[in-house]
Amino acid sequence: MKTVFLSGLMALAVSAPPAGAEEAGRWARPWDFPAESEFFRDRLEQPWNHFLLDGQQGFIAGREFYQATGEVSPFLWPSQPYLRFGTDRAWQSDSVPLAVRIQAGNEIGDPLLQELAETETEDNRTPLLLGDVSWAPLAELRLHAGLDQNDHFSYHTVPFRQGLAERGGREDLQWFGDNFPPKSQVNLGGAYTHRGAILAAQYNQGWWWTQSPASGWVYPWEGFNADFLYRTGDDFELSLVEQRWDSPLSQGFYQAHWRRSEIDMGFLGASEGDWVWRLDVGYQRREMVSDSLFQPFLEQTYPTRFRYRQVWNAPDSLPLQMVSTGSMGFRERMIHAQHASEFREKWGPHQARQILKAYYRHPMQGYRTPTESFAEDSSWSAAFHPGQQARGLSGELEYRERRKAFEAGLSGTYAMEWEAPVFALEGLDTVDGALIRRGAYRGSAHLLQNAVARVFAGGNLGGKGFWKTQAGWREFWGKNADSMEFRPSRGWVGGGGGYAFPSDLRLELDAFYLGGKEVRGWGPVFRIPAHFENNLTLEQSLFGDRLKLSLTALHAFGEDIREQPNGNPLRFRILAGMVGTVY
Amino acid sequence: MKRIFLLVCAALGLASPGRGESELLRTLFLEGEGGVAMPQGNLSRHFDPVPEFGLRITSAYYGPLLAHILVHGARLDGPETPAPVWLGAGGVGLEYRPARAWLPAPGIGVSLNYGRVLKADVPAGREFFIEDGETEFGFYPSLRWRIPLGRTWFLTADLKEDLVMTEPKYSRTGAAHLGAGWRLK
Numbered sequence: 001m002k003t004v005f006l007s008g009l010m011a012l013a014v015s016a017p018p019a020g021a022e023e024a025g026r027w028a029r030p031w032d033f034p035a036e037s038e039f040f041r042d043r044l045e046q047p048w049n050h051f052l053l054d055g056q057q058g059f060i061a062g063r064e065f066y067q068a069t070g071e072v073s074p075f076l077w078p079s080q081p082y083l084r085f086g087t088d089r090a091w092q093s094d095s096v097p098l099a100v101r102i103q104a105g106n107e108i109g110d111p112l113l114q115e116l117a118e119t120e121t122e123d124n125r126t127p128l129l130l131g132d133v134s135w136a137p138l139a140e141l142r143l144h145a146g147l148d149q150n151d152h153f154s155y156h157t158v159p160f161r162q163g164l165a166e167r168g169g170r171e172d173l174q175w176f177g178d179n180f181p182p183k184s185q186v187n188l189g190g191a192y193t194h195r196g197a198i199l200a201a202q203y204n205q206g207w208w209w210t211q212s213p214a215s216g217w218v219y220p221w222e223g224f225n226a227d228f229l230y231r232t233g234d235d236f237e238l239s240l241v242e243q244r245w246d247s248p249l250s251q252g253f254y255q256a257h258w259r260r261s262e263i264d265m266g267f268l269g270a271s272e273g274d275w276v277w278r279l280d281v282g283y284q285r286r287e288m289v290s291d292s293l294f295q296p297f298l299e300q301t302y303p304t305r306f307r308y309r310q311v312w313n314a315p316d317s318l319p320l321q322m323v324s325t326g327s328m329g330f331r332e333r334m335i336h337a338q339h340a341s342e343f344r345e346k347w348g349p350h351q352a353r354q355i356l357k358a359y360y361r362h363p364m365q366g367y368r369t370p371t372e373s374f375a376e377d378s379s380w381s382a383a384f385h386p387g388q389q390a391r392g393l394s395g396e397l398e399y400r401e402r403r404k405a406f407e408a409g410l411s412g413t414y415a416m417e418w419e420a421p422v423f424a425l426e427g428l429d430t431v432d433g434a435l436i437r438r439g440a441y442r443g444s445a446h447l448l449q450n451a452v453a454r455v456f457a458g459g460n461l462g463g464k465g466f467w468k469t470q471a472g473w474r475e476f477w478g479k480n481a482d483s484m485e486f487r488p489s490r491g492w493v494g495g496g497g498g499y500a501f502p503s504d505l506r507l508e509l510d511a512f513y514l515g516g517k518e519v520r521g522w523g524p525v526f527r528i529p530a531h532f533e534n535n536l537t538l539e540q541s542l543f544g545d546r547l548k549l550s551l552t553a554l555h556a557f558g559e560d561i562r563e564q565p566n567g568n569p570l571r572f573r574i575l576a577g578m579v580g581t582v583y
Numbered sequence: 584m585k586r587i588f589l590l591v592c593a594a595l596g597l598a599s600p601g602r603g604e605s606e607l608l609r610t611l612f613l614e615g616e617g618g619v620a621m622p623q624g625n626l627s628r629h630f631d632p633v634p635e636f637g638l639r640i641t642s643a644y645y646g647p648l649l650a651h652i653l654v655h656g657a658r659l660d661g662p663e664t665p666a667p668v669w670l671g672a673g674g675v676g677l678e679y680r681p682a683r684a685w686l687p688a689p690g691i692g693v694s695l696n697y698g699r700v701l702k703a704d705v706p707a708g709r710e711f712f713i714e715d716g717e718t719e720f721g722f723y724p725s726l727r728w729r730i731p732l733g734r735t736w737f738l739t740a741d742l743k744e745d746l747v748m749t750e751p752k753y754s755r756t757g758a759a760h761l762g763a764g765w766r767l768k
Contacts, residue, residue: 104695109750110719112698115711116664117629118751124712178715503645542607551693574720576695
């Protein structure tokens, strides 16, 4: 159990798991889409939180700009779906001798033969292909190889990317195909475990296109990410990271080289009172060399971070549990501290919980942020200047009644934040159909608040199925409520369910009706109308779950919805997956 | 047409409830088949009927339902297409085998289709997305007959309609195949 606490500490740095997660019913667990990739998971698990605004997920600025989740920034900008380009260590936890995973997807509506038969064809649609093999030839050795090429939600900027590539004289910015996909990489890795210690190394190489959240410009890169991990049981962890990305367009109008080197030593421990903690100390070197596009910089820091978690149970006579999590540290010349306390009470089927969270972040003098200066027009630039005293508070109250095969409840969440970043737009332009902008994200001088009320219910369908439903409403206050860049749906209602048939076929369906969303900072307010989001999955298990075949239809009903000025529509997509294991 | 695809998915799901467990792989058949693929709709003006060949593995699934996976390949050409297309398809589906052997087995499946034209075949000055290969999902209803030849071998015949979910129009191809199969277990 201690190992579980320690390994989960990073993920728990901000938000504690839902009350009673260990014994949650099938309906209470997150939506399960066996055929979808990590890329879709974020979107599908909580579609009402699209744009990532939620007290549970981290605050508006926290998630988007200050890495409130405590994760390492893999590149110049904080995490976005397309910016998760580091190596993936998930395969190290495979426990079977051989695991094979393949996934193919497509945004329905490729012209294919119609391109030859019709003079006017639709856009070419974007595919996804993932595959990996994890093999343990020896009890102590595991090897991994994989391919990850993902074009999804990227077609809108294909002309932009093709234009840049042609000017740079390059045709081979992907392992296969011709779409210049945002991610095209191969992964290799190996892990040796002995007496509870693990020695692992992994490497990926390929091409990536990153899209700046500030300017909207997309940048091509080729290079590698490598990391090394040594962990001894529950006590010590050593991690090395090396990242080298170069702009591959040698004949292009700019050159840029990005390098990140990092060493981290993690000391893990436990104390009386059910405290578990982790102290990280290390060294980090980040260097951007660029002749025109980025402002070059070299930064060497000694990141440190202390994280803790305590689960306190009251004496048996009191049905109370308290979970405290938090962290404080210094990284990339930014001081941060955050703490969350969660109280859980249980009286038979009646369960209540209260959560209080707070954070504070302060960039030190010399804090460097990516600043883009466009080579084609030196008067254009896009930058990010975080607030000097960014801080926030949130609270949540929840009550649920849980019976053997049914639960229902309601919750309310409130969050407020000072110095949330707002984009100050100075100019807009269009390049190959894509909008680009100049200006800067700046920490606002005002307070932004939002509150959410939610009701939910779920239950079993016999012994083989489940259903769940929820509805919610959120409201925003403060001067920045009308200037925040991404404003998610105010209201939503929906539900779904699943059933496992005796033929080992599983069917899952969910559908939500979401209120309108808005995107600002790209000219006139970009309004996304209220719409349905829905998904249907079939999964067939074979050979006693050793082989699973799945088919998922994403957004199977409803109109196409474009959600961002430079985005691709949310539309009908199909993912086919296969997971095979030998044990 | 999107709704039809979803109905196909629902049919694949709803066809299987019942009591007991999956019978997958309790019986297994390997079949080779060949026939003709006939482009239809707006494709018929551009592509001629062409030979099509494939392999199919069929298994018991649940009661009278059989499951199959298949691969098919053809080279589509015709008087008005700017370039011939290599088309491959993989599919997975179910068919209902009636008690009387002479009755056809109706079936339905979901396909993943891959098309490619060779750069050498593309006329000068033209450029197509499909030059580097394109994929799209589709589905296919079918009717199949099976004629036993002893305990192990059998002959097959089928009629199939492939619908690929392309834009601006769905791509439709009818096909008729004859084949021979062998019971593996």
